[in-house]
Amino acid sequence: xxxxxxxxxxxxxxxxxxxxxxxxxxxxxxxxxxxxxxxxxxxxxxxxxxxxxxxxxxxxxxxxxxxxxxxxxxxxxxxxxxxxxxxxxxxxxxxxxxxxxxxxxxxxxxxxxxxxxxxxxxxxxxxxxxxxxxxxxxxxxxxxxxxxxxxxxxxxxxxxxxxxxx
Amino acid sequence: xxxxxxxxxxxxxxxxxxxxxxxxxxxxxxxxxxxxxxxxxxxxxxxxxxxxxxxxxxxxxxxxxxxxxxxxxxxxxxxxxxxxxxxxxxxxxxxxxxxxxxxxxxxxxxxxxxxxxxxxxxxxxxxxxxxxxxxxxxxxxxxxxxxxxxxxxxxxxxxxxxxxxxxxxxxxxxxxxxxxxxxxxxxxxxxxxxxxxxxxxxxxxxxxxxxxxxxxxxxxxxxxxxxxxxxxxxxxxxxxxxxxxxxxxxxxxxxxxxxxxxxxxxxxxxxxxxxxxxxxxxxxxxxxxxxxxxxxxxxxxxxxxxxxxxxxxxxxxxxxxxxxxxxxxxxxxxxxxxxxxxxxxxxxxxxxxxxxxxxxxxxxxxxxxxxxxxxxxxxxxxxxxxxxxxxxxxxxxxxxxxxxxxxxxxxxxxxxxxxxxxxxxxxxxxxxxxxxxxxxxxxxxxxxxxxxxxxxxxxxxxxxxxxxxxxxxxxxxxxxxxxxxxxxxxxxxxxxxxxxxxxxxxxxxxxxxxxxxxxxxxxxxxxxxxxxxxxxxxxxxxxxxxxxxxxxxxxxxxxxxxxxxxxxxxxxxxxxxxxxxxxxxxxxxxxxxxxxxxxxxxxx
Numbered sequence: 001x002x003x004x005x006x007x008x009x010x011x012x013x014x015x016x017x018x019x020x021x022x023x024x025x026x027x028x029x030x031x032x033x034x035x036x037x038x039x040x041x042x043x044x045x046x047x048x049x050x051x052x053x054x055x056x057x058x059x060x061x062x063x064x065x066x067x068x069x070x071x072x073x074x075x076x077x078x079x080x081x082x083x084x085x086x087x088x089x090x091x092x093x094x095x096x097x098x099x100x101x102x103x104x105x106x107x108x109x110x111x112x113x114x115x116x117x118x119x120x121x122x123x124x125x126x127x128x129x130x131x132x133x134x135x136x137x138x139x140x141x142x143x144x145x146x147x148x149x150x151x152x153x154x155x156x157x158x159x160x161x162x163x164x165x166x
Numbered sequence: 167x168x169x170x171x172x173x174x175x176x177x178x179x180x181x182x183x184x185x186x187x188x189x190x191x192x193x194x195x196x197x198x199x200x201x202x203x204x205x206x207x208x209x210x211x212x213x214x215x216x217x218x219x220x221x222x223x224x225x226x227x228x229x230x231x232x233x234x235x236x237x238x239x240x241x242x243x244x245x246x247x248x249x250x251x252x253x254x255x256x257x258x259x260x261x262x263x264x265x266x267x268x269x270x271x272x273x274x275x276x277x278x279x280x281x282x283x284x285x286x287x288x289x290x291x292x293x294x295x296x297x298x299x300x301x302x303x304x305x306x307x308x309x310x311x312x313x314x315x316x317x318x319x320x321x322x323x324x325x326x327x328x329x330x331x332x333x334x335x336x337x338x339x340x341x342x343x344x345x346x347x348x349x350x351x352x353x354x355x356x357x358x359x360x361x362x363x364x365x366x367x368x369x370x371x372x373x374x375x376x377x378x379x380x381x382x383x384x385x386x387x388x389x390x391x392x393x394x395x396x397x398x399x400x401x402x403x404x405x406x407x408x409x410x411x412x413x414x415x416x417x418x419x420x421x422x423x424x425x426x427x428x429x430x431x432x433x434x435x436x437x438x439x440x441x442x443x444x445x446x447x448x449x450x451x452x453x454x455x456x457x458x459x460x461x462x463x464x465x466x467x468x469x470x471x472x473x474x475x476x477x478x479x480x481x482x483x484x485x486x487x488x489x490x491x492x493x494x495x496x497x498x499x500x501x502x503x504x505x506x507x508x509x510x511x512x513x514x515x516x517x518x519x520x521x522x523x524x525x526x527x528x529x530x531x532x533x534x535x536x537x538x539x540x541x542x543x544x545x546x547x548x549x550x551x552x553x554x555x556x557x558x559x560x561x562x563x564x565x566x567x568x569x570x571x572x573x574x575x576x577x578x579x580x581x582x583x584x585x586x587x588x589x590x591x592x593x594x595x596x597x598x599x600x601x602x603x604x605x606x607x608x609x610x611x612x613x614x615x616x617x618x619x620x621x622x623x624x625x626x627x628x629x630x631x632x633x634x635x636x637x638x639x640x641x642x643x644x645x646x647x648x649x650x651x652x653x654x655x656x657x658x659x660x661x662x663x664x665x666x667x668x669x670x671x672x673x674x675x676x677x678x679x680x681x682x683x684x685x686x687x688x689x690x691x692x693x694x695x696x697x698x699x700x701x702x703x704x705x706x707x708x709x710x711x712x713x714x715x716x717x718x719x720x721x722x723x724x725x726x727x728x729x730x731x732x733x734x735x736x737x738x739x740x741x742x743x744x745x746x747x748x749x750x751x752x753x754x755x756x757x758x759x760x761x762x763x764x765x766x767x768x769x770x
Contacts, residue, residue, distance in 0.1 A: 074267055078274035091279055095259035096238075097266075107256040109279070119246065155246035157253035 003057055005065040021088070024112060031113065031127070052130035059134020069139050073099060076139055088112070090128075095160070102140055103164040106132065107150075111159045114152040123151035125159050132161055140165070172201055176212065179219055188223045195219045221245045237262055261287065268294060321417035324403065329354040329368055332412065341396075341419055343389035354415070359385040359393045371400035371413050383420065394421035447520070447539040450529065453496055455479045455489070458534060467541065469513045479537070484509040484517065492524055492535060500526045500533065507542065519546040563618050567611050574611070578604050617729070625737055627656040627763075628663060630697070634686060637668040646675060646701075650686040654765040657697075657757055659737035666730040670699050670741075670753050673727065678703020678751065695762045700745060700752040711743045737761070 011020040038047040063069060066083050067076060074097075081092045090108035097104050109115070113125045125148045132146035143166040150156035168174060175198050182190035198216060203209045224242035229251055231239035237259050241252045257280055264275045264287065273295035277287040315322050321338035325331050334349050342349070342357055355364040363384035370380045386396040397420045403412040441448050447464035449457055457474045465471050468482050480489050488508040495504050503525040510518050520539040527536045578601065585597045631652045638648050648671075657663065674684050681703035689696050706714060713719050715731045731741050738761055745752035 074270075074272050075274050078272075078276075081275065085278060093256060093260035094263040094275075095256055097263060105259070107260070109253070109256070121244070150241075150252060154244065155249050157249045158256045160252075160256060 003061060005061050027112060048126045051126040052133075055127035055130025055132075056134040056137075057130075058127070059131035059136075060138045061134075062131065063135040063138035067135070067139070073102065073139070077104075080135065084108075090115075090159075093158075101165070102136070102144075104162075106146075106161045106163055107158045108161070109158040111152070114159060117153050119155055120153040122154065123148040123159075124153050125151055125161075128159065129161065132163055136163060136165075142166075169197075172198075172203065172212075175201060176215060179215055183219060183222055186222075186226065188226050191219050191223050195223075221247065225251070232258070257283070264291070271298065273298065321415075321419075323349075323354070323415050323417065325354050325413050325415070327411065327413065329413070338417065341388075341417070342386075348389075357386055359387040367398065367400075368413075370398060371402055373402060373410065383424065394419060395424035396420060445540075447537075447541070449474075449479065449537045449539075450527070451479050451492070451535040451537060453533065453535075455492055455535070458529070464539070467512065467518070468510065472513075482510045482512070484511055488522065492537075495524055495526060495535060496533075498526070500528070502526065507546075510539065519543040560618055563614060567614060571608065571611055574604050574608050617732075623660050623662070625658050625660055627658055628661060630655050630657050630664075630762075633664045634667060637664050638671065641668060641671055641675070643675070646681055647683040648686070649683055652686050652688050652697075655688065656763050656765065658761045659739065660733065662733050663737065663739075666733050666741075667697075667699065667755075669730055670727075674699070674701040674703055674751055680704060681750075690759075693759050695757045695759065697755040697757060698752060699755075700750055702750040705745045705747040705750050706743050707747050714743060715741070 035047060035051065038050060042050065067079055069076065071079065077092075077094055077097075081094075084090055084092045090111040093107045093109065095105040095107055108125075108128065111125060111128065113128055114123075117124065129146045129148050133144040136144040136146070144163060145166050146161045146163045148159055148161050150158065150160035152159065175194070179191065179194035179198060182194045195216060198212065201212055203212060221242070225245055225248050228239060228241050228248065232251065232255055237255060239255075241248055241255065261277065261280075261283065264277060267273075267275050268291060273291050276291070277284045280287070315335050318335060319337055321341050322333075322335045323331055323338050324333040331349050331352050331354060334344075334346065339346060339349065354367055358364045358367060363386070366382060367384065370382045372380065381397060381399045383395060383397050386394055388394065397418045399416045401414050401416075402410040403414050405411045441461050444461060445463055446461075447467050448461040449464050450459040452458050456476055456478050460468075460474050462471075465474055468474065469477075479492070483489055485508045488506055491504055491506055495502060503523060505521065505523045507519060507521050510520050512518060519542050521542045522537060522539050524535055524537045526533050528534075581597055581601045581604065585594060585601070588594055588597060631650075631654050634650065634652065671684055674681055678701050681701045684699065684701045687698045687700075689698070715727045717728045719726075719728065727741075734741050734755060738758055740756045742754050742756070743751060744754050
């Protein structure tokens, strides 16, 4: 892996006046234009795979730099919940948990990627899927898969992910 | 009403949907399943209605399950109108998850952005967390106190207000020798050995709670019947309403201390009696030599029986050197004992000779001088008289001896003249015997001179090693060798000891017959030192080993071995012969440890 959290740079130093936040629209502008270009070059399916892969990379780095991975899983999830709130990523909630097998149903409300998007008849939070899987994999040291089953774009008010070890 | 009328069928479906009954909706849907219209708009309306009906049925079933609390129910897919219900389901599931975590004791999860739920839930979690922490602290606190009580070396026992035991810690059980089952319900008074204790044990508890807890000592009773002393301290304990309902006793085994105090008291009484009834004057002096304590004999002898506390001992001492001795003692510290004959003057100006013994003793937080004085005035007077009598006797002896020797000299002269002129053999024999008798009288006179001087000299430290060398220089040794392995040493004795040693050597030379060497050596054994003088002459038969030291033993000359033994005895020493006949004589002078000292090499 080439990406490292430090590659994000010193934002405080770089943006002393504007600070470390921006508009959600700007973020989405970046993501969805990139998505369009990728879809045009590689097709929808491959683009979704690439976004998921990028999310996975982000998730692993996020877990390494932002979470205490030595804690029990429930405490780690509580920390993740607080951290996602603090970074304005979304409101993470645990719907169901099989702690023995580390299988979860998680929801993310007010998700950064999709909340408020027009109905598209399919889920679009591919980056989130990869990110959640990356976080869990970094925590548990085994492969995970995260699948979005509800999304704002499918008419749901909250994104729902089924997360389980592969 | 025509049931096959398309308008009627559509109306029936709409009514069923408005009514919200799934069975009716499904029945209406079944009827329009095959309904189609050649008009595309109408066909689209029919299709939309059919889909709406189906979604309502599916949504109704989903909401119905949610309403029953079945949060695991799966939402029907792709029904946009169910978005809010699905979010509600997600939120309820989240609440359920948090409740599960709380049940597992995990309070780390928050509920955010859920309106009233958020506030109530988070308050509840915070309250539960506080309660849990409080319980945890209480549990730890209880565990800590239980550990303290269980492991405390102090006996802790709790009774009801009537003294019935409800609890006793292991220290108490071990102290009294019971199992826990034997003490529960027992009356606390049963652990006490006398009526006084049984009466007072409940009274040491302050039931008003206003005064300091009382501590009292009791004679207690072990399970095996042994009596021992305890110290007990009782405190009231209260129930949750603050009403006193129990008594906690802390009990210590103070038997050893009590017995020690009693022994100390007895000992103190015993020594006080001894000191008070002693015929010696006893004083304890402060470091400025003022009197802190004096016994009855001291007060009566020096001050007509009046208390002398605070007076300075120096006012009673005539001799400044004694005051200096006491001051020197104070500088030397504990363990040093000084003794001195000195003169004290009483309150009535009577001068007394006393033998004073002084030493430093611990006193209060510092030190004091313990002084014991024995009145030796009469002894001193007797000594003076004895010295005077001895002087007279010596003078008388000297004059008598001088006169007798003069007369003997004269007698010897006349006997010699008579012998020269005499021609009669029988008379000559008598004259020879008379001259021999005169010579014997002269010898006896010499012996009396030596005896007269014996014991008159004060013992002093004599350098034996060089002294022997000097004495041997004056002895006619002939071919006999003198060998010495004596260490550098001194002996506390009458100086006549060197003369005695010389005489022993002369005895060896005279009677040893085949003596070629005389050897000096010294060895230590037990409490004595042995100065050994041995030769390689004919030795002394076993039967004569003691006889040679007797007064009447034949062949005595000069000081004689009898005189030597007497002289050494006057200095606390003894001499014996311990050789082997045929191999040589071995004289051992036995010197007590305190009467000799080995000097370091080079100090000679």
